[in-house]
Amino acid sequence: AQSVTQLGSHVSVSEGALVLLRCNYSSSVPPYLFWYVQYPNQGLQLLLKYTSAATLVKGINGFEAEFKKSETSFHLTKPSAHMSDAAEYFCVASGANNLFFGTGTRLTVIP
Amino acid sequence: EAQVTQNPRYLITVTGKKLTVTCSQNMNHEYMSWYRQDPGLGLRQIYYSMNVEVTDKGDVPEGYKVSRKEKRNFPLILESPSPNQTSLYFCASSLSSGTGLQYFGPGTRLTVT
Numbered sequence: 001a002q003s004v005t006q007l008g009s010h011v012s013v014s015e016g017a018l019v020l021l022r023c024n025y026s027s028s029v030p031p032y033l034f035w036y037v038q039y040p041n042q043g044l045q046l047l048l049k050y051t052s053a054a055t056l057v058k059g060i061n062g063f064e065a066e067f068k069k070s071e072t073s074f075h076l077t078k079p080s081a082h083m084s085d086a087a088e089y090f091c092v093a094s095g096a097n098n099l100f101f102g103t104g105t106r107l108t109v110i111p
Numbered sequence: 112e113a114q115v116t117q118n119p120r121y122l123i124t125v126t127g128k129k130l131t132v133t134c135s136q137n138m139n140h141e142y143m144s145w146y147r148q149d150p151g152l153g154l155r156q157i158y159y160s161m162n163v164e165v166t167d168k169g170d171v172p173e174g175y176k177v178s179r180k181e182k183r184n185f186p187l188i189l190e191s192p193s194p195n196q197t198s199l200y201f202c203a204s205s206l207s208s209g210t211g212l213q214y215f216g217p218g219t220r221l222t223v224t
Binding site for chain 1: 115144146151152153154155156159161167169170201203212213215216217218
Protein backbone atom coordinates (compact mmCIF):
# COMPACT_ATOMS: atom_id res chain seq x y z
CA ALA A 1 0.00 0.00 0.00
CA GLN A 2 1.02 3.54 -0.62
CA SER A 3 2.04 5.88 2.14
CA VAL A 4 2.97 9.52 1.98
CA THR A 5 5.09 11.39 4.49
CA GLN A 6 5.17 15.14 4.74
CA LEU A 7 8.06 16.50 6.76
CA GLY A 8 7.01 19.40 8.92
CA SER A 9 3.42 19.99 9.94
CA HIS A 10 4.07 23.76 10.04
CA VAL A 11 6.36 25.83 7.85
CA SER A 12 6.84 29.59 8.15
CA VAL A 13 8.50 31.74 5.53
CA SER A 14 8.87 35.44 5.00
CA GLU A 15 7.05 37.08 2.12
CA GLY A 16 9.29 36.87 -0.94
CA ALA A 17 11.31 33.93 0.39
CA LEU A 18 11.57 30.47 -1.12
CA VAL A 19 8.83 28.00 -0.22
CA LEU A 20 9.89 24.36 0.15
CA LEU A 21 7.40 21.75 1.35
CA ARG A 22 8.73 18.22 1.58
CA CYS A 23 7.02 14.99 0.59
CA ASN A 24 8.26 11.42 0.40
CA TYR A 25 6.26 8.47 -0.81
CA SER A 26 6.74 4.76 -0.41
CA SER A 27 6.20 2.50 -3.33
CA SER A 28 8.15 0.11 -5.51
CA VAL A 29 6.33 1.52 -8.51
CA PRO A 30 6.06 5.29 -8.78
CA PRO A 31 2.44 6.22 -8.44
CA TYR A 32 0.62 9.24 -9.65
CA LEU A 33 1.49 12.05 -7.25
CA PHE A 34 -0.30 15.27 -6.51
CA TRP A 35 -0.21 18.37 -4.42
CA TYR A 36 -3.50 19.79 -3.21
CA VAL A 37 -4.02 23.09 -1.42
CA GLN A 38 -6.69 23.89 1.14
CA TYR A 39 -7.41 27.52 1.92
CA PRO A 40 -9.15 28.32 5.21
CA ASN A 41 -12.75 27.10 5.34
CA GLN A 42 -12.61 25.72 1.83
CA GLY A 43 -12.34 22.37 0.12
CA LEU A 44 -9.23 21.07 -1.55
CA GLN A 45 -8.07 22.11 -4.97
CA LEU A 46 -5.42 20.59 -7.18
CA LEU A 47 -2.12 22.47 -7.42
CA LEU A 48 -0.28 20.07 -9.70
CA LYS A 49 0.09 16.43 -10.63
CA TYR A 50 2.84 14.05 -11.72
CA THR A 51 1.87 11.30 -14.14
CA SER A 52 5.33 10.19 -15.40
CA ALA A 53 5.37 12.48 -18.42
CA ALA A 54 7.98 14.86 -16.97
CA THR A 55 9.83 14.90 -13.68
CA LEU A 56 9.47 18.65 -13.18
CA VAL A 57 5.83 19.56 -12.91
CA LYS A 58 4.51 23.10 -13.01
CA GLY A 59 1.27 23.94 -11.30
CA ILE A 60 -0.91 26.91 -10.62
CA ASN A 61 0.08 30.06 -8.72
CA GLY A 62 3.80 29.65 -9.51
CA PHE A 63 4.26 26.35 -7.70
CA GLU A 64 6.25 23.46 -9.07
CA ALA A 65 7.37 20.05 -7.88
CA GLU A 66 10.13 17.70 -8.91
CA PHE A 67 9.73 13.95 -8.93
CA LYS A 68 12.94 12.21 -7.84
CA LYS A 69 12.67 8.46 -8.06
CA SER A 70 16.06 7.83 -6.42
CA GLU A 71 14.92 9.77 -3.36
CA THR A 72 11.21 8.77 -3.58
CA SER A 73 10.48 12.46 -3.14
CA PHE A 74 8.08 14.97 -4.62
CA HIS A 75 8.88 18.27 -2.92
CA LEU A 76 6.83 21.38 -3.65
CA THR A 77 8.57 24.69 -4.26
CA LYS A 78 7.81 28.29 -5.10
CA PRO A 79 10.59 30.84 -5.62
CA SER A 80 8.88 33.74 -3.87
CA ALA A 81 6.15 33.38 -1.25
CA HIS A 82 3.11 35.61 -1.34
CA MET A 83 0.73 36.32 1.50
CA SER A 84 -2.03 34.58 -0.44
CA ASP A 85 -0.05 31.31 -0.32
CA ALA A 86 -0.90 30.85 3.35
CA ALA A 87 -2.85 27.58 3.41
CA GLU A 88 -2.54 23.90 4.17
CA TYR A 89 -0.84 21.74 1.56
CA PHE A 90 -1.33 18.02 1.07
CA CYS A 91 0.90 15.62 -0.82
CA VAL A 92 -1.17 12.79 -2.23
CA ALA A 93 -0.41 9.48 -3.94
CA SER A 94 -2.91 7.51 -5.97
CA GLY A 95 -3.79 3.90 -5.39
CA ALA A 96 -5.91 1.65 -7.55
CA ASN A 97 -9.18 2.93 -6.16
CA ASN A 98 -8.36 5.76 -3.83
CA LEU A 99 -5.96 8.47 -2.81
CA PHE A 100 -3.45 8.37 0.03
CA PHE A 101 -3.03 11.70 1.76
CA GLY A 102 -0.09 13.00 3.71
CA THR A 103 -0.93 14.62 7.03
CA GLY A 104 -0.56 18.10 5.61
CA THR A 105 1.77 21.07 6.03
CA ARG A 106 0.41 24.40 7.14
CA LEU A 107 2.26 27.24 5.46
CA THR A 108 2.42 30.61 7.20
CA VAL A 109 3.73 33.63 5.31
CA ILE A 110 5.20 36.39 7.45
CA PRO A 111 4.92 39.93 6.08
CA GLU B 112 -20.20 25.43 -13.47
CA ALA B 113 -18.64 22.08 -12.60
CA GLN B 114 -18.99 21.47 -8.91
CA VAL B 115 -19.52 19.13 -6.02
CA THR B 116 -22.09 20.29 -3.50
CA GLN B 117 -22.59 19.10 0.05
CA ASN B 118 -25.37 19.76 2.51
CA PRO B 119 -25.49 20.77 5.21
CA ARG B 120 -22.26 22.73 5.58
CA TYR B 121 -22.49 22.73 9.37
CA LEU B 122 -24.34 20.34 11.64
CA ILE B 123 -24.52 19.92 15.38
CA THR B 124 -26.33 16.84 16.59
CA VAL B 125 -26.60 14.52 19.58
CA THR B 126 -25.35 11.00 20.05
CA GLY B 127 -27.53 8.39 18.42
CA LYS B 128 -29.64 10.64 16.22
CA LYS B 129 -29.47 9.40 12.64
CA LEU B 130 -28.28 11.89 10.06
CA THR B 131 -27.51 12.09 6.36
CA VAL B 132 -25.02 14.33 4.61
CA THR B 133 -25.83 14.74 0.94
CA CYS B 134 -23.32 14.99 -1.88
CA SER B 135 -24.07 15.77 -5.49
CA GLN B 136 -21.89 16.33 -8.56
CA ASN B 137 -22.85 17.72 -11.96
CA MET B 138 -19.92 16.42 -14.00
CA ASN B 139 -21.24 12.93 -14.81
CA HIS B 140 -18.34 11.44 -12.86
CA GLU B 141 -18.33 7.72 -12.22
CA TYR B 142 -16.13 7.76 -9.13
CA MET B 143 -17.21 9.37 -5.86
CA SER B 144 -15.70 9.23 -2.43
CA TRP B 145 -16.11 10.42 1.15
CA TYR B 146 -13.25 11.55 3.38
CA ARG B 147 -12.97 12.80 6.91
CA GLN B 148 -10.35 15.30 7.94
CA ASP B 149 -9.01 15.40 11.48
CA PRO B 150 -6.15 17.52 12.83
CA GLY B 151 -2.77 15.87 12.36
CA LEU B 152 -4.26 12.94 10.42
CA GLY B 153 -4.84 14.45 6.99
CA LEU B 154 -7.77 13.09 5.01
CA ARG B 155 -8.85 9.51 5.41
CA GLN B 156 -11.18 7.74 3.06
CA ILE B 157 -14.45 6.45 4.47
CA TYR B 158 -16.20 4.90 1.47
CA TYR B 159 -15.96 5.15 -2.27
CA SER B 160 -18.09 4.25 -5.25
CA MET B 161 -16.87 3.24 -8.69
CA ASN B 162 -20.29 3.63 -10.27
CA VAL B 163 -24.01 3.30 -9.59
CA GLU B 164 -24.76 0.51 -7.12
CA VAL B 165 -21.02 -0.16 -6.65
CA THR B 166 -19.61 0.91 -3.28
CA ASP B 167 -16.69 -0.23 -1.17
CA LYS B 168 -15.04 0.50 2.16
CA GLY B 169 -12.16 2.87 2.50
CA ASP B 170 -9.77 3.12 5.44
CA VAL B 171 -12.24 4.18 8.16
CA PRO B 172 -15.74 2.85 7.29
CA GLU B 173 -16.93 1.92 10.81
CA GLY B 174 -20.09 3.78 11.81
CA TYR B 175 -20.90 4.98 8.31
CA LYS B 176 -23.08 3.84 5.43
CA VAL B 177 -23.37 5.05 1.86
CA SER B 178 -25.54 4.42 -1.15
CA ARG B 179 -25.22 5.17 -4.85
CA LYS B 180 -28.62 4.87 -6.50
CA GLU B 181 -27.96 7.62 -9.02
CA LYS B 182 -24.74 8.63 -10.67
CA ARG B 183 -24.80 12.20 -9.39
CA ASN B 184 -25.59 11.53 -5.71
CA PHE B 185 -23.59 9.82 -2.99
CA PRO B 186 -25.06 10.41 0.48
CA LEU B 187 -23.19 9.60 3.68
CA ILE B 188 -25.34 8.14 6.45
CA LEU B 189 -24.52 8.02 10.14
CA GLU B 190 -27.17 5.79 11.66
CA SER B 191 -26.08 6.27 15.28
CA PRO B 192 -23.54 9.09 15.46
CA SER B 193 -21.02 9.15 18.28
CA PRO B 194 -18.71 11.95 19.49
CA ASN B 195 -15.68 10.34 17.79
CA GLN B 196 -17.37 11.08 14.46
CA THR B 197 -17.04 14.80 15.10
CA SER B 198 -14.99 15.85 12.11
CA LEU B 199 -14.82 17.74 8.84
CA TYR B 200 -16.21 15.67 5.98
CA PHE B 201 -15.46 16.04 2.28
CA CYS B 202 -17.12 14.48 -0.69
CA ALA B 203 -15.13 14.19 -3.91
CA SER B 204 -15.69 12.96 -7.43
CA SER B 205 -13.61 12.15 -10.48
CA LEU B 206 -14.02 10.68 -13.95
CA SER B 207 -12.46 7.42 -12.84
CA SER B 208 -10.60 6.02 -9.88
CA GLY B 209 -6.85 6.30 -9.49
CA THR B 210 -6.39 9.37 -11.66
CA GLY B 211 -6.18 11.58 -8.62
CA LEU B 212 -7.87 14.51 -10.25
CA GLN B 213 -10.66 14.65 -7.76
CA TYR B 214 -13.03 17.55 -7.35
CA PHE B 215 -13.83 18.26 -3.74
CA GLY B 216 -16.95 19.64 -2.17
CA PRO B 217 -16.74 22.55 0.29
CA GLY B 218 -16.92 20.31 3.35
CA THR B 219 -19.40 19.57 6.13
CA ARG B 220 -18.37 20.30 9.68
CA LEU B 221 -20.13 17.83 11.97
CA THR B 222 -20.23 18.05 15.76
CA VAL B 223 -21.72 15.19 17.75
CA THR B 224 -22.36 15.93 21.43
